[in-house]
Every structure is written in C-alpha cells, then in structure tokens.
Amino acid sequence: MVTKHETGFKVGTVVGNTSPQEFSFIVKSFTAKLGDLVRVEMEIPVAEGQGRKQVLVWGRIVELGRSNPFLPMEAGQELAEEGVDLISTVLSLSRDQVTGRVLVLGATDVGNLKRIRPLNYPVSPGAVVYLPPARAVRTILTGDETVHRLRLGSLIGRSDVPVGIKTNAIVARHMAILAMTGGGKTVAARRIIRELLDARYPLVILDPHGDYLGLWIKRKLFPRNSICLFYPNLTVSEENLSLVGYLVAQMTQGFTDAQRDKYSEALGKINLKGEVTVQRFVELMMKKLGDTKSRHAGTIPAIKRALRLVKGRLEAMEKSNERLRKQATLQGLPFEPMPDPRLDPTGFVRPGRASVVYLGGYDHLTQSTIVAIVLEQLFNHRASMENRIPPFFAVVEEAHNFIPSRGEGQAETPSVDVIKKLITEGRKFGTGLLLISQRPSRLDETALSQCNTFLIFRLVNPRDQGFVEKVMENLTRSDSRLLPGFGPGQGIVSGQGVRFPLVIQVDFDSDLVTAALGSEEFLKQATEWEDPERGVGRGLK
C-alpha cells in the first residue's frame, strides 16, 4: 500500500468523461500548476474473470483553465465604460473555478512505482487527484533503470524533482534542441555539454557564432578535459582531389564540358605528397594548366579565372575568420588550425576532449563544406571499425544551415547528405548528433524526425510549432499550445531520453557564462565610439 508520506497532497477531483488516455479534474485553488505530475488511485480489471486490482494512474497536467461563472463579461464592459472597479460593486470575484486536463502517462502497481505500464481502463470519475511527493515522482521518472543520466534541470515548479535524460539515448540516438532566440538553447546545450564533459565523453562542437568558445575560458571547471579551439583549415590531399572542383562548382557558374576535360587533364598531372592548403593547390593547378594546351583559346583562361575566384573567396573568408578571432573579446584564445579529420582524427576526438570548430567569417557554403568534411571523415573512422577514435557526440549549432529542408536549398548544402547519413547510421557506430536550431520549420523533416530525444523551448512562430508537432510523435496538441508561453529555460523534453514527456526548467549554469563573449552592450559601444571628426566619444544624448 502507499504509505502516508508517499501519498502527497490532494489537489482536486476527477470530473466529467474520462478515458484511459486523459481526464479532467477540478483543481483546488493554488495547488497545482501546468506541467505537474499527478496521480490518481483507481481499480482496473486484471484479467478475464479474475477480478480487479488497485493501481496508481500517473499523468501530466497539460491544460489549466480558470473561470468565474459568477462574473459576467458584460458587467466588466459596462463598468469599464465609466472607470468603476469591479470590487466596488456587488459582483462576485471570489468564485474562480480551475479546471485541469491531464494526459495519462501510465499506471503502476500501488506498491511498486518503478514499472509503469499503459493504462487500459478509463480513469474513475470522482477519484481524488494527488500531487505526489518528490520521492515518488523521482521513482516514476527513472523507474528501475540505473543507467547513466545527464541532469537537465527539474520539473517546472518542482525544484525538488530533478530531471535527467538517459545519456546513451542521446549520444547514439541523437537529440534536437529547438527554440526561438532567447528560449534557452545555448543554456541547455551548455548543460548537456558540461554533463558529457564530466563523463569525459568526446565532443565535436561546430560553432558558427562562437557561442561555445567560452568553454576554454572556463576550462578550469573541467580539469579532466581538454578544450580545443579550432579554426577551419581546408586542405587537399590525394584522397580529396575533387574538393576544389566541387568548390568551383558551388562558388562559380561551374565548368563547361570542355573546361572540365582540361581541368581533369591538369589534375591528372598533379602529384600530391601529403596535404596542401586549398590556396597552394590552386597555385599548383594554375601552373599545370599553363602547361596544358587547348583548341579553344578561351578554355584555359576561363578555368584559371574560376580557380582564382575560389582562391580569392577562400582567402577573404580566412581573413574574415582571422579578424574575428583577433577581435578584443576573442583575443588570447588559443585557436589552432583544424586538424585533418581524415589523417588526424584523434586531434578532434579523444576521451575527455571537446573540439570547438569556430566557423565565424565563412559563408554558408564553405561552413557547410567544412562541417561535411569533418563529420564524414570522423564518421568514416568510426564506421571502418579501426578503433582509431572513440565514440563521439557532435553538436551542430544553427542546424537549419547545415541540414535545411528541401525548400531551403539542400542542393547548395554539402553537409545535408553527411548529416543524414550520420543520423540514420550513426547509432551503430556511436556517432551522435545534437542538432540545435531556432527555426525548426527550416530543418529537414526526415533528419529531424530521426532524432530520438527532443528538447523544445519557447516557440512563437506557428509554422515552427506546427512543424514540431508533426515531427515529434509524442508531442500532443496541448503540449504544443504550451510552447509560446514558456519562459527562458522552460521547455518540454520528450523521447527516448525520458520515460514520458516532461515540462522542465533547465538548470542555468551561471558559472559557464562568459561576460566577454556574451556581451551585447551595443549601446555602450556606440556611446564610447571614437568620432573621427570630433574626437573621442561624445556619447549618445
């Protein structure tokens, strides 16, 4: 039997029509909140002719409505016209009724909360609804599993009930964090990264905006880890001779058939030993093309023009990246050129290492190419079963840029195929992905639906809400209605990482916040800006 301290306290009574999937209840004022886990004790039939047994039904409050049937709307309108407060009249203001709708998560035996099963009998109307104590909820959330979990935060409004996600469920079966700007994506990602670092799980972080560079600044918090900051360094070797041709195709109008023939002819003359930078490779190609003859006078110059264009753009982007790295806020960070993931995968992936690849300054195509190269090569190492690198977890920020939907230019995004491959085959080889995006509807639907765990924060855009609802199997309409109302760090975690969808408040790791990187004090910058005509900043009036 349930002991007294396991009972919790009464928060309401089941009313109306019920089903094994959901029920409504009248809430005692100010006792239960949206997202709370509640339980009801009832009887269910056991088996044919074998009577019935007592079970505990567990559910999550997915809707709360409040009304005062004694306060007519038209009265408010009438008084508003004359600016009279309702309290000055005889209108009733105290008879609020709060109605809650509960999504049934399952049922457990009364004496054993660890095993939760689907409920197969409607919830009993009139039954008392309890808010269970933290211990019982913890048991329900974790069951009898002793697997490693990453602590994400706690249930909303119940800081005494921690919420963790199964580590294996995300590092191999992928996870997506979706939220609008300011919803808590980065905070949640940092939380997961921190937990994985504590577990010394290898991480590869593809960071277009430098959101994770602060990990190095806070490296003392991770004494058992090595945090490496890389900048892109595209190289060509015998294995990827086609890279420059690919870049030409993407960055320019591409080669004609005749130009492609001549380019291939020149390529055949190249004898690379080891790896060279793309720029050096272009110089070598220019030389070889100078030795190549063509019937048409314009063919070779056209190829050279295209190669010069690619070289010029890459150089410009490298300079841009370099400038970014040298800006005041990033000065002093020990950026290193990105190791060749094919030849030196351990430079990226090793136990306890977090490799942050800073992609700032590069255009979409180049960023996508770099992501494709890094992920593909690392995946190949895992897939080849050579055991050169351990399993790893890749964090892809701004995922909609790397795995966009069909309508958002998949053809111009080389990383799409690689990420799709990782997301479908990665589970077998221990290559997990964490996709982070603020525009879910711009993500590839198939890829996103392969993520087995979702963490959804505030989403206001109806298209994004609809998309998330479509992609996530176990997100109900009620859940999606919660999305626009979430505050920072509040969200729904759902999927294989948890036993059932939970509304949580993600822990905020304030010690991981780096003021220098996160500064958005543009007003101060503008105020103190040096005016070339009038001397040092005069400030904004």
Place this chain on the structure above:
Amino acid sequence: MVKCRTTDGTIALDPNAKLIRMKDEFFIKSQHLAACIIAMPATTKNVLFYFEGSKTEARVVIHVAPTNFFAELEREDPTLRLQSFDLPPRTSAIICGNRVAEVIYSRCATTDVELYAVHVGGFLDGPHILVPLFNHVLSLRSDDHIDFPIVLRKLADRLRHCLTGRTKSLAIQRIDKSHRDFWPTAQGQRFSFLDGGVARIPALASLEPMALRVGIYNVAPGDQIMETREQWSLTPYVLGDIVDQPPHGIRDTTDRKRLHEAARYVLELLTALVHLELKPDTSSLFIHGPLVNQFTMYDEGEPNNIPCMAAEFLASMSVHRSAVMSELLDIPPDSRNVSLWNQFMSIYGYVTNRIVNHARPIAGVVERPTGRHVTTAVLAALVEDGIINTDESKDIDDLLLKFDISDDFLFGCILRSGEYLTPVEVSKNAVNRAREHWRSVVAQYPPVYTSLIKTEETRFPFRVELNATAAEVNSAYIMSLLYHTGRLLPQYAFPVGLDIVDKYAKVPDWLSRGISAELSGVILRRAVNTGDAGLVSQVRQLLSGNPRDFFYRADAN
C-alpha cells in the same frame, strides 16, 4: 385617441377622440384637438397628423412642424422629390406608407420622442419581446390580433400620461444611470441576495424533488479582503425532515407539487429571517422571487392535503407555536380540535408578516411580472387621486381583460429605461379564494409595496416587492441599487446579485444526470434496508446534494 403638444409645451391626450365619417369625408372629433388648434399661433404653417391603427382602433399624433420643415427635408435629401407629393401642401396632402412618410415620421419622432412615445416602438420591436408578443397575440381572438399593438400603445400612452407629474403619491420616477456616482454610496454596506433551488434526481423519475436548497450571496462592495467581502451559504432542506409526522404528515393524497411550492415559499423566507439574525450587519436583503405569493391553495383540505410543518424543524428555525399564535389571530383547528398553527398556511402568514415588518429593507424581485396586480393597484390609486374616474378605470380594465394585457407588456410600454413606478400597496391574497376556516388567517397576509422598474429599453421591466422599511425609508435607494445592479447585466436586464445567487443555488440537471438511476436506487435501497432513519436521511441528502459542495468541487483539505 388624439395626442398633441399644447402651446405651453405639455402633452394633451384625448382618449375619447373619435374618427367620424360624414359622407365621403372623415373628421376627427376631439375637444382637446380643437382647443389645441385654436390656441395655435396664426403663423403656424404646417400641422402634421400621424395616424396609426386599424379599422376599429386608431391613434393620431398631431405635430406642429416648423415653417421650413419641408425645405429642410428637401435640402438634406433632394431625392425625396417632395413636390411630387404636393409637399409642402397647399391645403392638405396625404402621405401614405411610402419612404417620404417614413422620413417625415422619423424626423418628427426624433425631435419629440415623448410625444411619439418612441420607446414603445423600441420595446415592442425588440428581438426579445417579439417572441412573447407573438405568442401572446396568437392566444387572443383572431379579430383582436391586429388591434393588440395599437390598444397596447394607446393604454400605455394613457397611463404614462396619468403617471407623469400628475400626482405625488404615484408617479413614474427616473434614475440617472451613473455607476461612477452610485457605487461610492454602496461602499461600507453589506447586501445579501437569496434564492432557492429544487434538488431533483431525474434518475429516480417517479419521485418528486426530495430536497430544496436556499443559497445566499452576501457581499460588501469595496471590501478589499475577499474572505470578508463575499460570504456564501447554501442550506439544504430535505422535505421529509421539515414536515410533521402522520397524521399531519405527508399522505398518499398529498398534492406533492403544491407541497413543494409551499415548502419553497416558506423555506426561502425562513432562511432570510435566520440570515438576518445571524448577519446583523446586512444593510438590505434581496430575494429572487416575490416577497408574498398567492398562498390560498396550500391548506390541509382536499384535494391539496398539504401537511403541517414539523414543530422541531420550526423550532430549529426559531419559529415557535407561541410566536405564531400571537402574530396570527384565529388560526383554525383541525377536525380533532388541534390548532393548525404549524400548517403551511399559518406559517406562511407568520413569516410574511415578519418579513414585511422587518426593520431592515427587504425586497423581492420578480423576473417576469405576469398578472395584473400592479396595473389594478395603479388604476385604483389613480381613481382615488381623482386623475381618472371610475368609468375610465373600468374601460381600461375591460381592455386589459379583453386583450389579456399583463403588467409586463403594459409597463414595458409605459416605462422608459431607468424609470420605475412609485411603489404601490398590492394585496395578492384575496380572502374569498381561501377556504372558509382559513379566511381570517389569509386576511392577515400582509400587502407588499410593489413597483416595476425597467433597466433596458428593449427588455421587460421586472417587478420589485418591498417590505415596509424598504418602501417607506429608502425605496429610491433600493430602486437605484436594483437598477444599477441590473445595468451590470445589460443583456439580461436583471440584478446581477440575484443572477449570481440564482446560479449558485441552482441544482444543475447535468449533475443530476451524472448520478445514474442504478446508483441512486442501489444507495437508497441499501439505506432503507438498514432500517436506520438517520442513515436514510443522510442518503437522501447525499442524492439530492449539490455537486458544487461535495462531488463536483475539489475538497482537498
């Protein structure tokens, strides 16, 4: 009927005016009209006669239009082409049922809403009035169908004319709507609203309602602390507990419908008295329903067979034999010469007297004032004040009877929004309707001060019955309170406090449906089988209980 404005600005009304045909010409025979026309200045150019009605009933409104009346119309809307209708007329012109007539009427009615009684049109055309109006008209003789609206208008005109500034004791009073001015005067007071409900279990279809409940909403406007600002109480009464044991208890022949009516009337008033005792800070009490009902048919004789009330129950409500006997004289005995002091007829006389003579203002509010109690009392008062003579009163009474015109329709037309009638004394219980041995008791049933108030132009007025304190001390304030609380529900046009308590005390059908027949039957049978009378009583209370107490509302303490 002829209606016109005299040169001194007052409205003259000639109910005896006639339309007479002489050969091929029609003449209006009216002394008032003749006097009016004679008094008109010689410069008067345009006199408009607006006729409406049927072959047998008609009304004409005479309106002196300004000299430039038609020129103005023409200027505003040249498409009217007034010349083609011979307007302005050289001598006279007849405009009949076309757009020009509508425009002229509309212009005149806007400039003199009282003369044209525009509010009557607004009321009778109101969407909420049309349905009951058609229902009513269809219930009349076919010949009278067409005359009903014009007769109603004429009667309304006539009575409004009589009740406007003619007499101080009986007149139409006006309340200016201003929540901003009114509600500050209510601060610091405490108002109680009371209503009763019947607890019926549809699942036990053969049974009449077994229980009643009386709800009270007690509110102190302006009190910022919710716990003290609003207080609610719901008192359930099981019928079996309030009536006496046999031989004076319920019999097979008891008219249960009447028993429940009687019980409801008595229990509501009893609860009101107990409430006023318990809450001495109550400034005024408002009851949803009449203060005094027609109560001559609830005696112990055939075919009513209404039982006596249980003395223990009455004692629990502070009603004792001695008090009833001293309040009411000549209470009859039964066939065994036992005083029927606790029969419903006696108790009702006792409680109504206590209510009517209570020191605190008490008012009963009736949503739809059917019947003609108020009109009859008004006619009597007008005769008494010499405003109309008995013949006129009889004429009006005959018309009311012929067209079955009740207070709601008549005063719906007479009153404008924000107007009410000075409360008049109304006795509802005609002594001769009671059985011989009860007549002396019925004669002691008190009259109540009755008024009608209209909160919305297009809604029926509601009837207000006031006890002596409410009528004599502060009827104007009580009416203003009811008006302003009625204005808080403009669509419903009924005091919001009573609407609140009505919802609170009502036993909703959906709840009753929720209790299945099987469940109710099983529970009751089990209780009866125990032979424990207390348990049976508890079960009955449970089955008739309001879910808002124990079933529907969460009791999480």
